[in-house]
Amino acid sequence: MTTIRDVAKKAGVSVATVSRFLNGSGYVSADAAKAVTSAVDELKYELNPVARSLNTKQSNLIGLILPDITNPFFPELARAVEDVALTYGYTVVLCNSDENPEKEKNYLNTLKKKYIAGFIVTSNQLDAPHYANMALPIVALDRAINDKIPTVSSNNREGAAMGTNALLERGCKNILFLRGPNELNPANERYQGFMDAIEASGAKYHVVTCPFHFSESQKITDEFLKAHKEIDGIFASSDVSAAGALKAAVTLGIKVPEQLQIVGFDGIAMGEMLSPGLSTVAQDVYKMGAIATRVLIKRIENQPVDQHFYEVPVQLKLRGTTKGVAE
Template sequence: MVTIKDVAEKAGVSVQTVSRVLNNRGYISQSTREKVHLAMEELNYQPNELARSLFRKKSNMIGLIVPKISHPFFSELAYFLEYFAYQKGYKLLLCNSNHDKSKESSYLELLKKNQVDGIIMGSHSLDVDEYINLQLPIISFDRILAEKIPYVASDNTMGGKLASQLLIKKNCRKLAYVYGGLGGPHHNALLAGGRLQGFKEEIKNTGIEFTTLKLDDSDSNLDNNVDKIVRFLQKYPDIDGVFTSSDVIAAEVIQACHQLKKAIPEEIKIIGYDDIGIATLMWPRLTTISQPIEKLGELTIDLIARQIEGEEVPLENILPVSAIERETT
């Protein structure tokens, strides 16, 4: 294995000089830099990134923990987080917790051992102290971890209000909210609960009835969720307007309606939440509450980068949402 000493001998300089070139510290003439880089290239020398990060006390890596990367929303979010992190000179280490406490805990240990500069938390299965004790910059996504940990989210409550306003405008008289993923020991920390809160607030005192259906987010079998929705719509055949907590669940509602031969939007109107790519691929094309996913990703990276540099950042960072009307309403 080629060592830094081999590079120094090849370039005709000291080991300290090679180290300064690698870590960009102190004055080094351009000709010396070129000799060192040429020696590294000829010897195919690969610097030890962990050793360099310990020397610089910065790894230029950010940990990202998500509950389920297979979910289209988190896939799109991770794409933008990686894009904007790279623009700022950082690389992402992606961890998929799958709502598993032991898995999330082991990933936190992994991120600490890899000397990440900060962590973006999109999953929350552990007690708050375990995050605080990391003593690292942390940004939480769509959930409140602790009073002093900043978070980024869309305006979930307004999203719920926009959905009910649109269904009321479309003359719906019996509404339903179909949701999933709000279970677990720390479900109260999830800001997505605001979607139901806003939905309920807007229909209060209107005389419009509404009911809810909670799906098991750990259930990876699409058919099981669709079957539950079919039974739900059979139990409440007069439901004519449905708001769902995600576009994925809205797609499952559409499948259930197809099975029951319920015409969309003539007999039943459906609104999703997120505005991910599949919203325009399904048929009918989905009316949804649009989260600005790209802007959420950009803001999250900006905040964690500023924290890493020692800046104070706002604790609450909420971006507006909008209603995008398509064929399901």
């Protein structure tokens, strides 16, 4: 196996010169750089990434911390992050926190020891000092952590108003809102958007806090619909919750969309696979992940970042769970 000494001998320079050139850690003359480049190509030398990380105290690894990879929204985010990172020569390490702050801290501490280059984080914590105080570059994705950390998210409030109005415009008079967890910024913003639309309409409504989990959403919706047969519309803070609501309605023999119309929020691919297809406020999930990755890499490479907060527009996609859509 070719070593750095072989490269130095071939190029006619010192090992230290080869190391400085390959790691970008000091001055190398133009002639020496040309000789090293030629030797590396001729000998097909590959720098050991572990050795490089020990020398530079930084690897080409990016940590991606997600709260729940069983929710289809997050694997779609991860795909975008991985695709873009690879084009810049970075590898993504996926970490599933299970919405547990202690697991998040453990991932941070463990990966820092591996000389991780930076982190993209989707955290359930409204304020997390262990992120703000880190020396490494961090970007918050989907959910803001604090004002010190760049954030990429969707226009949640406007999107929720859009989804609620879709139900109102199709004749819904009594709407159930499956509100996301109180500790999540996107859930709070979607609640505000729902209230903006519902209060302007004067329609009757109910709000129930609901986790972004299919089975729990199904159970909560099942119990509510049994007790409130007048409900004719459901707006859910996530597509997973909306899918649970659809399952509850079908199980109870309620016809969708004839008797009950449903709109979700996220725009994940799963929505098109349901029957009937799920109407949703679609986030541009891939764009969100791509922007977050590019911003992080700019910070890692000490390039200027043109803004601190990136808000990606949403789009209403009407399918079979709302009236007036042929499938």
